[in-house]
Amino acid sequence: MKTSSFQTRVHEWVVSCFPRAAHRDRHERAHRFLEEALELAQASGCSREDALALVHYVFSREEGEIAQETGGVLVTLAAxxxxxxxxxxxxxxxELKRNWSRIEKIRAKQAAKPHGSALPQ
Incomplete structure (x- = not known):
């Protein structure tokens, strides 16, 4: 029996949890990714000042290419x-297993947040 990739199983959860407009919204997905990345950085000891300095540094440079930047995220996350x-x-x-058990709570949070806002609530 072939097991689906993690990415495929996450896609199945996202499709089950969110309306199409939310799960296909690149800005929404980027905002949620950034939120989680910042939470991981914070939990790893990164200060607000360092995070803000890095935001200014990254946004002062040319925009990267999505596939290459995705690879960079995966390599640095593994490290x-x-x-x-x-x-x-x-x-x-x-986390994926936990998310399957929280679909109703996640849907309620999604429905309550301002549309188009980077903030989760």
Whole structure:
């Protein structure tokens, strides 16, 4: 029996959880990714000042290419997980399983937030 990739299984969850307008919205997905990345950085000891300095640095440069930047995210996430003794694959599986159990709560949060806002609520 062939197991679906993690990305495919996340897609199945997103399609089950969100209306098409939300799960296909690139800005929404980018905002949620940035929120989670910032939460991970914060949990890893990154200060607000360092995060803001990095925001200014990144946005002062030319825009990158999506596929290459995606690869960079995956490589640096794996390196961060290694440095913190976190099993990246297991952490992803655990969170996906938790998300399946929270669909109604996530839908309610999505419905209550301002449309088009980067902020989650």
């Amino acid at each position: 961060l997980c290694n440095a913190q003794d976190v099993d990246m694959d297991q952490a992803g599986e655990t």
